[in-house]
Amino acid sequence: MNVAYAALRVLAGLGLMLANGVVLIYMLRKVLGHLHVRLGPMEVGPKGIVQTTADVLKLLTKEDPTPAAVDKVIYFIAPAVVFVPSLMAYAALPFSAKWHITDLNLGLLYTFSILSLIPLGILMAGWASSNKWSLFGGMRAVAQQIACEVPLLLAALPVVLLAGSLNMNDIVKAQAGYWLGFIPAWFWIPMFPALILYLISALIETNQTPFDMSEAESELVAGFATEYASMKFGLLFLSEFSNLFVQSALIVTLFFGGWLIPFVPLELQQKIGISAPVVFMLKTYLVIFVMMWIRGTLPRVRIDHMMSLGWKILLPVSVSWAMITAFVVKLAEVGR
Amino acid sequence: MTIDPRTDVPPAGEMLGDTHCPVPDTLPVGLDHVPTGVDREQAEHLIVNFGPQHPSMHGVLRILGELDGEEMISGEVNIGYLHRGIEKLAESRRYDQVGTLLDRGDYIAGIHGELAFAMATEQLAEIEVPERALWIRTLVGEITRISSHLLWYGPMGLDAGAMGQFLYAVRDREMLLDILEAITGARMMFNYIRPGGVLRDLPAGIERKILEFLDHFEKMLPEHDDLLGGNEIFQLRTKGVGVIDRDKALAYSLTGANLRASGVSWDLRKDRPYAAYDKVEFDVPISNEGDIYSRYLVRMEEMRQSVRIIRQVLDGMPEGPHTAKVAKVLRPPAGEAYAAVEAPRGEWGIHIISNGSDNPARMRYRPPAFYALQVVEDLIPGTLLADMIVVAGSMDIVLGEIDR
Numbered sequence: 001m002n003v004a005y006a007a008l009r010v011l012a013g014l015g016l017m018l019a020n021g022v023v024l025i026y027m028l029r030k031v032l033g034h035l036h037v038r039l040g041p042m043e044v045g046p047k048g049i050v051q052t053t054a055d056v057l058k059l060l061t062k063e064d065p066t067p068a069a070v071d072k073v074i075y076f077i078a079p080a081v082v083f084v085p086s087l088m089a090y091a092a093l094p095f096s097a098k099w100h101i102t103d104l105n106l107g108l109l110y111t112f113s114i115l116s117l118i119p120l121g122i123l124m125a126g127w128a129s130s131n132k133w134s135l136f137g138g139m140r141a142v143a144q145q146i147a148c149e150v151p152l153l154l155a156a157l158p159v160v161l162l163a164g165s166l167n168m169n170d171i172v173k174a175q176a177g178y179w180l181g182f183i184p185a186w187f188w189i190p191m192f193p194a195l196i197l198y199l200i201s202a203l204i205e206t207n208q209t210p211f212d213m214s215e216a217e218s219e220l221v222a223g224f225a226t227e228y229a230s231m232k233f234g235l236l237f238l239s240e241f242s243n244l245f246v247q248s249a250l251i252v253t254l255f256f257g258g259w260l261i262p263f264v265p266l267e268l269q270q271k272i273g274i275s276a277p278v279v280f281m282l283k284t285y286l287v288i289f290v291m292m293w294i295r296g297t298l299p300r301v302r303i304d305h306m307m308s309l310g311w312k313i314l315l316p317v318s319v320s321w322a323m324i325t326a327f328v329v330k331l332a333e334v335g336r
Numbered sequence: 337m338t339i340d341p342r343t344d345v346p347p348a349g350e351m352l353g354d355t356h357c358p359v360p361d362t363l364p365v366g367l368d369h370v371p372t373g374v375d376r377e378q379a380e381h382l383i384v385n386f387g388p389q390h391p392s393m394h395g396v397l398r399i400l401g402e403l404d405g406e407e408m409i410s411g412e413v414n415i416g417y418l419h420r421g422i423e424k425l426a427e428s429r430r431y432d433q434v435g436t437l438l439d440r441g442d443y444i445a446g447i448h449g450e451l452a453f454a455m456a457t458e459q460l461a462e463i464e465v466p467e468r469a470l471w472i473r474t475l476v477g478e479i480t481r482i483s484s485h486l487l488w489y490g491p492m493g494l495d496a497g498a499m500g501q502f503l504y505a506v507r508d509r510e511m512l513l514d515i516l517e518a519i520t521g522a523r524m525m526f527n528y529i530r531p532g533g534v535l536r537d538l539p540a541g542i543e544r545k546i547l548e549f550l551d552h553f554e555k556m557l558p559e560h561d562d563l564l565g566g567n568e569i570f571q572l573r574t575k576g577v578g579v580i581d582r583d584k585a586l587a588y589s590l591t592g593a594n595l596r597a598s599g600v601s602w603d604l605r606k607d608r609p610y611a612a613y614d615k616v617e618f619d620v621p622i623s624n625e626g627d628i629y630s631r632y633l634v635r636m637e638e639m640r641q642s643v644r645i646i647r648q649v650l651d652g653m654p655e656g657p658h659t660a661k662v663a664k665v666l667r668p669p670a671g672e673a674y675a676a677v678e679a680p681r682g683e684w685g686i687h688i689i690s691n692g693s694d695n696p697a698r699m700r701y702r703p704p705a706f707y708a709l710q711v712v713e714d715l716i717p718g719t720l721l722a723d724m725i726v727v728a729g730s731m732d733i734v735l736g737e738i739d740r
Contacts, residue, residue, distance in 0.1 A: 032499070035500055036499065036500055036503040036504075037503055037504065037507050038503065132382060132384050133384075136406075136721070209497060209498075210497065210569055212497070219721055219722050219725055221390065296499065296500050297498065297500050297563075298497075298498060298567065298569055299493060299496035299497045299498035299564070299567060299569050299570050299573070300496060300497025300498070300569070300722070301569050301572075301573075302572070302573050302720060302722050302723065303406055303720065303721075303722060304406070304720065305569075305572055305573075
């Protein structure tokens with residue numbers, strides 16, 4: 001019984017990821033379209049909402065040629081190595097106090113460690129494609145990932161210190177109170193520098209413009225995905241959107257009160273079970289919208305500027321902010 | 337029989353057959369071609385082929401790059417993928433037909449090629465152009481300049497990785513193309529400026545349409561400027577990158593905005609006035625840095641000056657015939673003539689030799705982008721991969737014009 005229930009939860013996670021991919025691609029096209037004074041897809045279905053589905057079908061039915069010179073085994077495994085971790089990252093996300101695939105005590109740590117597997121897959125894809133553009137893309141992805149991974153973790157650390165837990169549900173519940181009786185005690189207010197650091201690192205981590213160096217289309221054609229076609233390309237593409245979702249969900253969990261609805265008593269929220277996941281998704285999509293907005297506006301940062309941003313600015317600032325927070329938290333504990 | 341492009345490339349000499357022109361030792365053909373001076377077996381660096389089909393190579397430019405990590409060691413610019421023999425074709429066209437060929441040279445600002453050709457023909461045939469035609473030529477010339485600069489500004493952002501402002505630029509350019517279509521009948525391939533004047537008079541009500549655009553554009557230009565030039569990422573990537581100093585600019589015969597961004601004030605509209613440019617007021621913007629950002633600044637300011645010129649032209653447009661009386665089949669007396677105009681990309685010169693027949697005996701043109709492209713090869717060593725694309729884009733290259 002328990003095993004079947006767990007399997008069902010995993011399947012639900014997979015379904016959510018695939019549905020997310022379809023919705024996010026449509027959303028990206030519409031958001032970018034309207035930012036760019038065009039309409040985006042309009043033909044397939046009302047307002048073009050079935051366009052992405054049609055594209056997925058097209059990807060599935062496309063011929064899947066394998067270039068002669070590729071390293072076949074790695075070339076075939078790489079999309080899976082990218083896709084599986086980004087699916088696994090859904091496991092610990094708290095959609096509500098009860099809605100999660102599994103309630104891990106080290107949920108945050110688990111998600112970060114799973115996500116850090118993805119660059120391996122991208123490097124494999126780039127390396128095995130036997131294409132110089134792919135190789136550049138793969139190498140850049142790894143360099144970029146290492147430069148932002150540490151600031152990303154260190155930006156999440158102060159929140160963990162404040163909440164006193166690595167369990168994501170506990171982090172959400174720690175934000176349930178109010179300051180001065182009316183300001184929701186979400187962590188983005190005291191942790192504003194951490195939010196900025198996390199947002200920049202998350203943009204780098206998810207390969208979003210202005211940090212989409214690993215598939216910079218004006219430089220590297222399509223980066224690590226150049227030699228992939230059909231659903232293998234689809235998997236790479238899907239996992240990118242899924243990472244975007246996971247990172248946005250983490251931002252919401254860490255800084256914007258997760259599934260909490262401000263000014264509604266916690267007991268009432270838990271009584272109306274469905275409200276929490278809906279609010280969580282809404283908040284997440286709002287964060288994704290901001291990221292797409294950035295994507296539609298900014299030019300790409302040059303690779304060396306990004307590296308120096310990661311190592312010389314993000315890292316020291318995030319270390320100092322984590323230390324300041326630790327100091328203050330300890331002081332407060334001693335004071336109590 | 338299957339052809340393997342890697343092995344079945346004929347030796348350089350055979351490709352061209354029995355010709356009298358000297359054939360270079362290595363023709364840039366075949367997939368295995370490496371830049372000159374690089375030993376394929378010994379090479380320590382990555383040889384990468386940008387183009388002719390690469391998303392950000394303008395037109396069909398091909399750059400063979402030698403890369404050490406992200407850094408370009410050298411780059412060899414190969415052109416000729418769009419060669420259509422425009423100059424040779426002109427020898428079998430009547431004088432009023434050559435314009436169609438020149439439109440396909442610089443297809444973004446075809447008017448200027450036509451204008452240079454018409455001016456050279458008028459010199460040969462000693463045609464007096466009526467005043468109104470001169471003013472119309474100035475008008476369409478400046479409209480084309482704005483539309484061409486917009487099509488530089490947009491892809492500049494694309495090269496740097498931003499997409500939004502490209503679409504804002506083409507939105508504004510669309511209004512200009514509508515205006516040009518109303519005046520000339522075509523959006524890109526005009527053949528509107530003919531020896532002796534222009535093809536047709538301005539259509540009724542065009543003035544209001546142009547003023548509408550100018551009002552819109554004057555509001556939009558600061559926004560364009562803010563969006564790209566005001567962006568810190570863009571400034572980081574362009575300031576101090578791809579620097580052409582004054583001497584180098586002169587040594588490479590750069591003209592147009594590329595030259596003026598290196599601190600040389602040289603603009604044919606001021607220094608060798610033609611059409612009605614001596615009757616309107618405008619400034620020639622220059623910048624002294626010579627980097628990509630100053631080329632950007634110069635072009636943005638040129639658009640402002642063009643708006644200024646168009647307003648004056650609309651105010652001062654004289655009445656009269658739009659073309660001189662020119663024979664249906666023009667046969668200029670034997671001789672030669674050179675005329676040059678300040679096209680958006682620089683000095684567009686046309687040299688015609690006439691033998692008294694109804695076709696030019698020889699026509700040659702000076703495409704400004706050809707000279708701008710040569711300096712790219714000089715700028716590449718030491719830049720990063722990403723910079724190379726922006727450097728090449730900043731020179732405002734149109735391959736149709738370079739390859740002829």
